[in-house]
Amino acid sequence: MRTPRPDQVRIGFYICHCGTNIAGALDVGEVVNHVAGLPGVALARDYKYLCSDPGQELIQHDIRDHGLNRIVVAACSPLMHERTFRRAVEEAGLNPFYCHMVNIREHDAWVHTDRQEATAKAKALATGAVRRVALHKPLETKKVPIHGEVLVVGGGIAGIHAALILADAGKRVYLVEREPTIGGHMARFDKTFPTLDCAACILTPKMSAVGAHPNITLWTYSEVTQVEGYVGNFNVTVTRKPRYVIEDACTGCLQCIEACIYHDARFPDEFNLGLGKRKPIHLPFPQATPPVVLIDPGTCIEFKTGKCKKTCVEACADRRAIDFQQREETRQIQVGTIIIATGFQTFDPRRIPYYGYGVFPTVYTALEVERLLNAAGPTGGEVILRNGKPPQRVGIVHCVGSRDENTNRYCSRVCCLYSLKLAHLIKEHTGAEVYNFYIDIRTPGKGMEEFYNRVAEEGMHLVRGKVADVYPDPADPANGRLMLQVEDTLMGRILKVPVDMLVLSVGLEPRADTQEVRRKFNLCCGPEGFFLERHPKLAPVSSYAEGVFLAGCCQGPKDIPDTVAQAGAAAAQALALIVRGYTEQEPNTAYVREEDCSGCKSCIPLCPYTAISLAADKQKAFINEALCKGCGVCVAACPSGSIGQNLFEDEQLLSEVEGVLTYA
């Protein structure tokens, strides 16, 4: 019933050697012989590189000379070359969707070692494809216009850089940042490796450029709460948290902070990681962008008791920027492309208890030390311990939460270098003896090895070995000194090193809410949990969601130069789409067979792209083809089988399955 009349369908079957990638792992000749005997197959061939020009021409000639009307290409993943072959087939006068690819490289040759079994599997897959392609229908690719606006999520250096490029190109950019200020991690650093230039000097100009740019709408203290639509036409809902200060009215004069009823700052300061103090009304740091203060309702007396004198309001006077009644607000925007630049979080060293972080006051994370070194930080740039004394002996432990079976197996890429940077800066600030405990020193990248050599020559102690234990100096537990037990693997001996400051070089991790963001934007995550790029080499800033690009550390650990490069690439990709003005819509969309639909509404809430609505007059479901991405959710869920999907028709899939099984 499902097999079409053989005189109508003339299938050409092509199997690619892919050099030795495929031909080395299975017997392509045997597959050709097998497929040649299947009903409907007019011709079966193998070829060394089908994706090459001569390979494509071979197919095109065969279509003309042999009257082929269906093509099956058994080669690599359709992600790689589906377009190539569809285009080739189209140029030869066939509808491109009469061409079907079978992935016998990633799905077969690369994953099997038994030649015979791999050959058998290729035959089975090819048989399925031959059965399926016979039932293909001609389809048309549609063009959908693209909105010129871009949403950038996350205002670290990645988001800032991307936003500026796009804005400078004349595009409207919405930059949404969760924190009250943009700047991300970089805003907390003092100097940056490898050049040791001051972070603020290179970052703050960009931050204020963002704040002032007419093409950039900056929403800090805000989050994206909903994304609907598809490439070119995303409908985004942004929720703006109340900062109890009217952004447009605040001039950043900071007189309110002065005037706050709390004379002294006495609440742990988030920006300084709790190392400093702030008042209920505060600005995260002097160069915060936007320079708009905010009130923390958790500590503000007015919020807690309603009985504060509100000296801040008095100080604000005519500007009337303070508004205790402010509520959360939502904004709706329409954008064509999205750049995700949500960055990373640092590893929480409490997860490795023997380092004593949170137990011994002299154990710090690297990020905390960045704040201590920073002239605008809680100690005005002086490296002093919690007891007020500068350290004399400092240990820096590398790879905390990196390259470790129990926590993260991957290398965080920047810790070696920032550890050397911190070693250098601490020495420079305090003259202390600094010990670096490392597993390997990794310094790839331009100028990095030179930087390492320079710092090493400054008289740093570099000990190759993992710190196995940290405990208070037994000789004098009161002096705050810690003993580090390390096996020096180069010298082959156990060392006990007393230090009075221990710095943990914490690794870079995906943010805690990564999964939530992933769902919201339809992204994928790799095994380490960072957002997955579409291809590690060929599409490193594309995500699996079309029109959504990745920039910075949300895609994986990297340093600032790479972050900025990637942000530039993401901006360029977004721009490329906008400039072209349209996207091509795969015709693998779902459609409702109206006369079959019972109006049961099961499909409506399921569509992740809100493509389905109920045609009220008819009580039938209706799929907006432009919104449908062909995910197939509704097709699977439609309880009466009344939704079909181009290229995934039941009969096509079942024939394919049957083909695979009849062979198997």
Add this chain to the structure above:
Amino acid sequence: MNPTSKPKVAFYWCASCGGCEEAVVDLAEDILNVVEAVEIVFWPVAMDFKKQDLEAMPDRAIAAALVNGAIRTSEQEEMVRLLRRKSQCLISYGACAQLGGIPALANQFEREEILRYVYQEAPSVINNSGTYPQPATPHNGDTVTLPAFRNSVRALDQVVEVDYYIPGCPPTPALTKAALDALLAGRLPPRGTVLAPDVALCEQCPRLESKPKDLSLDAFQRPHRTALDPEKCLLAQGIPCMGPATRSGCEALCIKGNMACTGCFGPTSRVLDHGAKILSCFASALAPKEPQGIDQALAGLPDPVGTFYRYSLARSLLRRKRGPSQTQHFIRGNPP
């Protein structure tokens, strides 16, 4: 009218309950017209024709045979093959013939398990001699025979070719009448058609309007544990209603009785496996997305097979429980 010039019609039952016979009788006044228009040549429940009478007829002498009931025994196989041979048109009548029906729930158990329980282990049985029904029992040099009890319950079309299907447990008089009228008038759709609307029940359901756009099921209710609103969509009340996946044509009778559709009309023509389809629909509509919440919601569905495959186990991809020694081609092969 000369009775022999009227088209001949036969009715037969296999593994069934007789409800389908009642459904024919429920044509009520209309049965008189049917009787007027056709000659009934075989109908065990109502008429005294025997198997021999059937055997004596020339092949294809019967215009249409309506067979209800699933197939479990060798005798049922023989009878339906005989009817197939004698009839121009073989119509599967009712859920058991079409899908296996309630008797096909037995496919969850192995043949030996069934026999052992029924004749030995059931608490009401006293069978110290270990007697089981036998294919042949000697009696004074003669034998009394019983048909063989097969490994599984099958739908009619898994045994013989079927021309049309009239669905339902049992079919409604209206559908029966429409089918007979079409048959008599010779305006039948393509062979293999199920003679009922090919749209799911929700469309006919008086409660459709109260069905929300987003069901967002966070729990399934059992009908005796909740006060049912007689106006509101049952699924919206958490009652597993098979309506969205089940062919209409039943006039939403169960719904009008304030109980959920249990799926006796089977799936629409576009669906291969009724149970899998409604399962995938419900699964998609579950509000909880994490394992614990999902388990909690599913606790309200203690018997998935009995709920989703109430009538269609024989016709499903699951088919039946397989004994370790029995191999069977899973997808399209015919079970023994």
Add this chain to the structure above:
Amino acid sequence: MSVATPILPMREASGASSAGLHRPRRVTIDPITRLEGHGKIEIFLDEKGNVERAFMQVPELRGFEVFSRGRPAEDMPQITSRICGVCPTAHHLASTKTLDDLYQVEPPPAARKIRELVYNTFMLEDHALHFFVLGGPDFVVGPDAPPQQRNIVGLIQKVGLDAGRKVIGMRRRLRDLIAYFGGKVVHPVLGLPGGVSKALSPQDLPGFQQLAQDSLEFALWTLQVFKQAVLANPEYVKLITAEAYTHKTCYMGMVDEQDKVNFYDGKLRVVDAGGREVCRFAARQYLDHIAEHVEPWSYVKFPYLKDRGWKGFVEGVDTSIYSVAPLARLNAATGMATPPGPGGLRGILHDPGGETGPPHTGQPLGANY
């Protein structure tokens, strides 16, 4: 399965086949007809042509006792009704009442009344079915009529189209009432532990009251038909009271506190062929009183009185075999709970020949009326 025994005199059984003369004659009736359920009868005759042994075989097994396991309790009323689609209401309500017992809930009065209404309505229409469609044609059309006519069609020809319409129309109205509450009339869905799924709406009440009135008239008319077609015919009376058609078994039926017939609720009472009470028990104690016996030549099991033990297929006051259904029901009770209808319902059944028949009879010909 409704219990009915075909009354076809053997000599004219269609489908009867005989073996060679040197052997006892063997008569096969396959399939048995005009009753719900699958059956085949094998009769072996001795040299003289008398019945030596007969086998009533059920050639199939569906296995409800197996596949009901694992189902939610509340699904049972709908599953067990598939035991029989001619009397689904009986299985449905039996199962529903078991659920009451299982959950220890009493249905509220309105629900109980609805269940009784549905069940009694079913009793009426089902008996009408038996009389006019299944068993009755034997009498109305006549035992000597050709088998092709001994059915509802022949019956209508005999009693006239109007009468036929009357029967059919009445059954339709009665069955519509069942459907009103049960959704479907074949395999109703109303039963829930402790109640029913659907209530009666007040505006529908007058219609049902009228139906009750009409039903009574219909019953009386049916009685009239029966009297004219059967009782007025001395041949038939002789036939149905003949010894050959009498079974002396125990009888089981449901009775109320006063031992009167009750269709819906009460205790099960068993009496022997002499009318003496054998036992009396609540449904939930059935396992104490009833057991099932297995024979190699039938898929159906043979229930018998457990206390008496399986004694084989024997008749008499001591047999452990019991009958159920209308005749047994009357035998097991001391009478009907409602006053006898005009014409004396009790009379016809207990004493087809007159007003003074024996208190207990075993004529299976009357078993289903």
